[in-house]
Amino acid sequence: MNVLIIEDERPSARRLQRMLEKLDVTVNQQLHSVEESIDWFSNNEQPDLIFLDIQLSDGLSFEIFETIDIRSAIIFTTAFDEYALQAFKLNSIDYLLKPIDEDDLEIAVKKYREFSPKKQRLQVDFEDIKKLLINPVEREYKKRFTTKIGQHIKMIPIDEIECFYSENKGTYAHTVEGRNYLLDTTLEQLEGEISPEVFFRISRKYYINVNAIKDIISYTNSRLELKLNSYTEQPVIVAREKVKDFKFWLE
Template identity: 35%
Template sequence: MTNILIIEDEVPAANYLKGLLQQMDPQANVVGMLESVEMAIAWLQSNALPDLVFMDVQLGDGTCFEIFEQVSIGCPVIFTTAHDQYAMRAFKFNSIDYLLKPIRPELLRFSMDKYYQLNKENTTAKVRVLEEIVHSQILNKKNARRSFLVPYRDKLIPLKALDFAWLTIQNGIVTAMLHDDRSFILDKSLEELENQLDTSNFFRANRQFIISRDCIKDIELYFNGRLLMRVYPVSTNLILVSKERVPTFKKWFEETP
């Protein structure tokens, strides 16, 4: 079933579009027909995002572009209008097509075919990514080291991987900081440790740091789109996640058990 939202200030035009959609696809479920910018903002703020939005450009209380200034619309949008002057502006948003009124059934069919193809490609890509993540996590858990023997003076200190709060490299020396505030120098590179530690518990924040999930106390929004990790035990050096790595970090932190 495809959940579709129609934003159109002309009721006959909205009903006509709804009828065409239901004729073309019995699985098309029109979840709402809204007549204004104000109604659209209120609806989008209080309801789950639909699969697809049909959006008239010129509404009774403004243009549809004002909606994007108030809410985030992450689903595909097909714009409809009696004028083509907004076409270039429309494609700056999530537009997959731009239909001129009166809407011709064959052009609507073409637009819907574009949506179905895009949705199919996105679904396939998402499944592939999820499969790769699950596969890598299974391999990582299977091969992850649970314990280390760390040289310390004239002894070998047994440490569990879960004892590590964070690990860092400074001046070519790798140091492991434990949750109990002890620290040890390791005879391994940060790259070796990254490959040996369980990625469900450890994340490579940047070239200098690997951090554990449990050491993170809070996260500060830093300039240039980066994140600043506040950890315990405290690090005297800033632990920053680059703007490019932020989506990967969020996915790791929120979704990994």
């Protein structure tokens, strides 16, 4: 089985690869952007199976298929709700809602192994996907997080959080009051739990609340530095590969 992962979040791609290896599935290649994927498909034989993230750092992944005639089977990996995916779920092997669950992944791989690509070519209507991304089905996101302080449980409303950040293998929420709270989660697990209209992951370290941005400054190597209302612990830098998508998100 020749397997390809297309995922812009490199930690998520590595995690998925480790999970697949436990299922005796060997990943032959990881790609992280639309541009990189188009170049790769133009110069390589198509894989048997693609694990495909819909939103990549430089655009939406259906842009790849507007250029390349894809014949591979596809398993979607996405933060979009299952109801929004019903329109095209039957045309793919399966989809995995992030954060990916090991049992769901095993079921998806089993479905692929029972699928015969030689007898049936996969047809996916990417125009339908595009419409769903522009007008996604309304879904509920977390309204608050909890953290333990001594013997007490504190609730933190989502609209009081300026940013989420990782440090020393922990994930923290920084609030408008200037306080930092350790959470029992990871930045990867936050995907799909917090509104993408409000929060954007600018790097492997930060998720930023758009309402907390006080200033945006040009930084070295085509990056951007963000000044937030109260968070001043460390420079908040938009990764170079995220800059284009970040500017699009701001608009």
